[in-house]
Amino acid sequence: MEKHQIVPDVVDTVPKSVLTVRFGEKELNLGNYLTIEDVSEKPTLVSWNADESKLYTLCFTDPDAPSRVEPTVREWQHWYTFMVYEQPGKIDVSGEPRLNLSVEHRALRRNFSIRNFAKKQGLGEPLSGNFFQTKWDEYVHVVRAKLGLPK
Incomplete structure (x- = not known):
């Protein structure tokens, strides 16, 4: 995670364990490349x-x-980097934005900070994490269409 600058860009410390994440048959492996599709x-x-x-x-x-x-809207809320935190008890997320795929929620996704969210909720450092990388390809147009965005 340090090699790919997840630490310190997203979190301050490397999580204690690797989170298992799969998209169908594709499994994350600490920075492996997956396609947008x-x-x-x-x-x-x-x-x-x-x-x-x-x-x-x-x-x-x-x-x-x-x-x-040019990470101008860093961090954007969607699945590229995954982090799991152990909660100290129930947390109150009533003041946090609720997200869905609608175009209206796009602005709420930008400039999120896992670090700030964890601090606000008293979560401490991440317990487990994983991430992948991807590159722009033509499938972006399909995703943008699903979101109602222009090509």
Whole structure:
């Protein structure tokens, strides 16, 4: 995570364990490349060594939006980097934006900070995490159409 600057860009410390995340048959492997089509739907598996008596928060964010060279809306809320935090108890997220795929929610997704969210909620450092990389390809047009965005 340090090699790819997840630490310190997204979080301050490397999580204690690797989070298992799959999109169909494709599994994240700490920075491996997946296509946009591979990750255009929600993950089919997100798993970590959880204690059933505890509560957890799963966060996901893109630290390089819209690109690694110019991350002008860093962090963008969607699945590129995944982090799991152990909660100290129930947390209040009533003041946090509720997101869906609608165009109206796009502005709420930009400039999110996992670090600030975790601090505000008293979550501490991430317990587990994983991430992947992707490159722009023509499938972006399909995703943009699903979101009602211009090509």
